[in-house]
Amino acid sequence: MDDWIDYYDSTHTIYASKLHRDLHFQLIARDIVGYIGSPDAVVLDYACGEALSAARVAEACGMLYLAEPAPGVRGRLIARFAPNTKIRVRSLEDLRKMAERSIDLVVMNSVAQYMTAEELDSAFVTVRRLLKPGGRLVVGDVLRPEVGMPRDVIALLRFAAAHGFLRDALIGLISTALSDYRQLRSRIGLQRYGEAEIVAKLEHAGFTASRVAVNIGHNPWRMTFVGRPSLAA
Numbered sequence: 001m002d003d004w005i006d007y008y009d010s011t012h013t014i015y016a017s018k019l020h021r022d023l024h025f026q027l028i029a030r031d032i033v034g035y036i037g038s039p040d041a042v043v044l045d046y047a048c049g050e051a052l053s054a055a056r057v058a059e060a061c062g063m064l065y066l067a068e069p070a071p072g073v074r075g076r077l078i079a080r081f082a083p084n085t086k087i088r089v090r091s092l093e094d095l096r097k098m099a100e101r102s103i104d105l106v107v108m109n110s111v112a113q114y115m116t117a118e119e120l121d122s123a124f125v126t127v128r129r130l131l132k133p134g135g136r137l138v139v140g141d142v143l144r145p146e147v148g149m150p151r152d153v154i155a156l157l158r159f160a161a162a163h164g165f166l167r168d169a170l171i172g173l174i175s176t177a178l179s180d181y182r183q184l185r186s187r188i189g190l191q192r193y194g195e196a197e198i199v200a201k202l203e204h205a206g207f208t209a210s211r212v213a214v215n216i217g218h219n220p221w222r223m224t225f226v227g228r229p230s231l232a233a
Contacts, residue, residue: 004114009070016172029053041104058086109140113190124205140216155219
């Protein structure tokens with residue numbers, strides 16, 4: 001995961017434009033809010049990235065923790081949300097020091113593909129320790145083995161056409177093809193999982209889990225799963 005952390009901590013071109021970036025985070029925030037069960041809920045966004053719309057999530061819950069591994073991104077989060085008393089920024093290492101059974105909802109969106117299988121297993125164990133007995137883990141935007149990059153391109157172009165940045169998206173795809181992202185993706189690759197694989201990983205970490213019908217974000221060919229702490233575990 002370290003190479004990807006370094007990439008997202010750099011000046012990258014993953015978003016086609018400011019509008020694309022803003023709409024992306026607005027959509028993610030909206031979908032996260034849909035999983036918040038109570039205005040008093042304690043929510044953890046695991047490897048949250050820039051989380052530009054985190055204030056919207058914080059409005060819907062009691063406390064929001066933004067856990068981010070990239071130090072530069074984490075610094076920007078601290079500066080951006082310092083005035084908001086309902087948002088606290090943490091590193092992934094900090095999560096190991098947090099109290100057991102203190103979180104109602106954990107969201108890991110668009111994270112699994114950047115981790116090794118072992119790193120993902122470890123993250124699930126950490127989250128399992130943090131979740132309250134009635135809590136939920138939402139694992140979103142999981143890449144499927146049978147779905148390749150062309151579907152990602154189609155999903156982006158549909159999203160762009162619907163929101164008025166199609167030209168920027170086309171230019172952005174060319175830029176991305178020539179960028180460090182494409183080189184890194186070719187060299188390291190992205191982790192892909194079948195539905196049964198993710199469910200098995202979650203069950204091994206102490207969850208009962210299933211796939212939900214609608215993925216978080218704009219890409220309908222990726223998958224989202226919900227796990228609950230298993231009573232048997």
